[in-house]
Every structure is written in structure tokens, then in C-alpha cells.
Amino acid sequence: MIRRDLLMPLSSSVGGLMIIATLFRNHIPLHLRNLLEKYTRKLFRLLSPYIQITFPEHTGERLKKSDVYTAIQNYLIKKATTGAKKLKADTLKDNQSLILSMDDNEEVTDEFQGANLWWSSNKIVSRGMSLSIYPSTEEKRFYRLTFHKRHRDLITDTYIKHVMNDGKAIALKNRQRKLFTNNPSHNWYRYKSTKWSHVVFEHPATFDTLAMEPKKKQEIVSDLEKFSEGKEYYKKIGKAWKRGYLLYGPPGTGKSTMIAAMANFMNYDVYDLELTTVKDNSELRRLLIDTSSKSIIVIEDIDCSLDLTGQRKKAKKKDDDENEEGKGDPTKKMKKEEETKESKVTLSGLLNFIDGIWSACGGERIIIFTTNFVDKLDPALIRKGRMDKHIEMSYCCFEAFKVLANNYLDVESHPLFGTIEAMLKETNMTPADVAENLMPKSSMETPDTCLRSLIEALEEVKEEAARKKAEEEEEAKKKAEEEEEAKKKAEAKDAAKSIEEAKENGVGANGKLEEEKVNMKENGVTN
Ligand SMILES: Nc1ncnc2c1ncn2[C@@H]1O[C@H](COP(=O)(O)OP(=O)(O)OP(=O)(O)O)[C@@H](O)[C@H]1O
Ligand SMILES: [Mg+2]
Secondary structure (H helix, E strand, O other), X not given: OOOHXXXXXXXXXXXXXXXXXXXXXXXXXXXXXXXXXXXXXXXXXXXXXXXXXXXXXXXXXXXXXXXXXXXHHHHHHHHHHHHOOOEEEEEOOOOOOXXXXXXOOEEEEEEEOOEEEEEEEEEEEEEOOOOOOOOOEEEEEEEEEEEEHHHHHHHHHHHHHHHHHHHHHHHHHHOOOXXXXXXXXXXXXXXXXXXXXXXXXXXXXXXXOOOOOHHHHHHHHHHHHHHHOOHXXXXXXXXXXXXXXXXXXXXXXXXXXXXXXXXXXXXOEEEEOOHHHOOEHHHHHHHHHOOOOOEEEEEOOHHHHHOHHHHHHHHHHHHHHHHHHHOOOHXXXXXXXXXXOOOEOOHHHHHHHHHOHHHHOOOOEEEEEEEOOHHHOOHHHHOOOOOOEEEEOOOOOHHHHHXXXXXXXXXXXXXXXXXXXXXXXXXXXXXXXXXXXXXXXXXXXXXXXXXXXXXXXXXXXXXXXXXHHHHHHHHHHHHHHHHHHHHHHHHHHHHHHHHHHHHHHOOOOHHHHHHHHHHHXXXXXXX
16 A cells, blocks of 8 residues: 555655745746646646545535535544544534534545545635725635545545445434425415425434334334335336325324324424415425425325315305405405415325326335324225325224333333233223323322323223213114104004005905004004
């Protein structure tokens, strides 16, 4: 391995020339100085066995920050923290946490498959063109990679790709994830707002804290892992890289918590799509195009969202009530007219949103629908292939309770667990209710008192359920009796009618009439 410092003498004479040029820069005319610098650099390149690649911070006409520069910056964070003498501290966007990077004119070394490399961070300060009396300066930053020319192929073919991939992966890990919600479309252009607004996504739910049957939970985790590693697989089978989940179950069983746990597990952004504010299919498509990959698109309570006409009618009635208020203000009136327009988001538009050609743009996306009433949904919407996995979020079982007891009370086992297990088998209580009972209400509460209050709550629920069941049975019995009575009456009425008809037609044998009369008497019907 040839070390760069051993070759220094070779280039030191060239370096000397450059130093002279710098020392006497004020005594040498500008054009001569430029020529001197140009030729010394040429000479240096000729004699030096090293190759240099420069990566500027900004590229293109619009001076967009280069993705390559950012990836290198991320790649070098660890090396800079351990190897550089001068570091620069920066805050992450939307966040308070610090990242350390190499300061200007610092250098760190790297090693790749036996090849030694040097990364330096550089800055050029130049005078900008300004009419102001205060001279403006412009800073141009760049990274410079230096390596021996023997490694040219290794570096240009493999190493740079490795730096890009590693840098992007680090950026992804460090990025602040976001929770987006769609803006009403009348604001998209009028107020120059974007289609989605966002806040930092900071939900603490994880699969460890999610209470559900361990086997079911593991199945979901494996499914997500397989999906995240499935880029090549999806490409091979010719399918867009996306997956749909339908989460269904009663309120408080953890559907929204599951979405947060999924987002944290996958390190994805979340787009919470409020379908009731989307006016038509084309708007829906535009919203979809504006989402990024590595994201979860959520439509909560899909059964309510699809009933858009109902929603709009309600909005219209409200507007009629408020009409007096907006009188005379044309902008207000226009806005109201726009808002009350019937939504044209159709089932086919939604299906297109899920699995049409547009849905493939970007890739690596998860679509989640939640509902309390799975039976209400159109089968076309939830068929396999659209919603690939249907997950039932059910009432709290003993395994789920154990997770909650550990989360809320730091208790893994307790003598009362047996009673609770038996009670949970015969009682339907949501994890949300169990959690509420387990949460200590004051500093006086101990795990023991919390578990006892859960048992009390379970008893109440059980009694309530038994009472409700008895009431329902009583009601059903009463209804059955009433139906039986009504049926008998209807039969008797029919019989009386046929006797009348027989009399009118003059057909009817005496014997038969007598028989029917007897029947009628038995049923308590008189003529
Ligand atoms: N399975 C669960 N694991 C852990 N905590 C849960 C679970 N289910 C519910 N919870 C707790 O109950 C609260 C409400 O749960 P969540 O909002 O996830 O229910 P949901 O099924 O989305 O209800 P809804 O149908 O009303 O939207 C959560 O904040 C969480 O603390
Ligand atoms: Mg919810």
C-alpha cells in the first residue's frame, strides 16, 4: 500500500511553487499570477500519482443542494466524529438534535477494499457581483476525494456507489418523520398552500407496546419485513411495490395505535387522508402523486368516508343556516359555494387510487383502511390484492393484557393474573378500557390496587353484559309471541275471507263450512 505522505517529496517542489505564488500574490500582476497557478496545478497533476474528484455543494441552474453532497456529508458523519480535529455542529431540520460534521478545510481518511482514500471538506470564498457599497461574498463548498490512480476503477465503479447508498441510508435513519394531512383544495392555489400540511411524527407506539396476541403480532411484523425487503421481488412479479392492510374491529381496540407502530417500525412518513374534503377523483390522484415513497397512506373509518353524499348534505344544511352571516361578501359566498359542491369521489376513483397505474409512482408504499364495521364495506374495495391483509383488532385477551400490565405497571406476573385471565375469557373489554383501568390515578395507587380496580371493572362489564343479554332474550321472547299472535290472527282472517268468497260463489259444501267455522271458533274469531 502506498501512503500519500511518502509521496509528498515528489509533489513538494510543485507545492513550493504554489506557496511562492501565494506569498508574492500581491507583487505579481494578476494575469501572470493566474498563469503561474494554472501551470503549477497542471504540473502537479502530471507528477502526482493521485486522482481527485470534486463534489460541489450546489449544482444546476437553480442552485439546488446536491443530493450527492448531502449523501457524502452523511456518510462522513461517523468518520468525522472519530477522525477530524475540527468539527461543525448543526441542528437537524425540524429537530433539536445535533449532528456533527467535518469543518471547512478538514481531512479524514477512509479505507475501502484495501484502498486508502482521503476526503477533504473545502470552501472557496469569492467576491460576489454587488452594487452595494458593502462587498458581498459568496461561499462555495465542496468535498474532494483523493485516491491513488491504481484504484481508479474500484473507486469510480464501486466505492462512490457504496458512499451514496450508505449516506442515503444514514439520512433515512436520521430524518425526522412527518405526519401529513391533506389541505382543502380551494386553498391549494388561492393561498399558495401545498396539498399536504405536516407536523413532526412523534407517536411513541411500537410493536413491543402494542397489546395483541403474540402470534398475530409476529405475523404482521414478518409481513412488513418481507415487504420492505421486497423491491426485487415486486419487480420480478411485475407488481407495484405497495401493500394494503385493512384494520377492523370495535372502537378502542388499537387500530390507530397499530398504524403508529407500523410507521415507527418501517421508519415511514404517514399521510392521513381525510377523504371527505377531497372533491373528486382527479383531486384524489393529485394528492397521491404528491406523496413520497416510504410512506403509509391512511384512510380512517373508510365506511364513513365513502358515504360522502351524507356528509355533504349535512354540510349544506349547516351552510344554509349560516347563509345570513355571509350575505354581501362575494369571496365568502364563492368559498361556500365551492365547499358545498357535491363530492364526486367515487368507489371506482378510490379503487384507482389504490391499485391504478398512478399508485405505482414512487413505490414502497403502504395503504391502510380502518373501519369499525367491516361488513358495511363494498367487497370490491377490500378484496385480496387491494387490501392484501385483513387484520382483526379484537377485544383484550390475556396475552394482550400482559403487555398492557407490563407497559403500565411494570408487572410481568402477579397472583391476581389468574382471576383476570378467567374473567377476560368471558368478558369483552377493549384494550383501551383495560389500559384506562390499569393506569394509576394517584401516587397512592400500587400495581395491586390497579389490578383490583380492573377486576371490579371487568365484573361490572360482565354484569352489564348479563343484564343486557337477559333483556335481549326477554325482548326476543316477547317479539316471538307477538309474531305468533299476529300470524294466528292473519290465518283466521284468511279463513273467514275464503268462507265469504265461497258463500258468494255458492260453491262450498256444508261439511267444509262447518269445519272452518269450528276452526275459527278455536282461534277466537267470530263472524
Ligand atoms: N392494542 C392496544 N395496545 C396498546 N394500547 C392500546 C391498544 N388498543 C387501544 N390502546 C390504547 O387505547 C387508546 C385508543 O386506541 P386507538 O385509538 O388505537 O383505538 P382505535 O381502534 O383506533 O379506535 P377507533 O375505532 O375509535 O378509532 C390508545 O391511545 C392506546 O393507549
Ligand atoms: Mg382510531
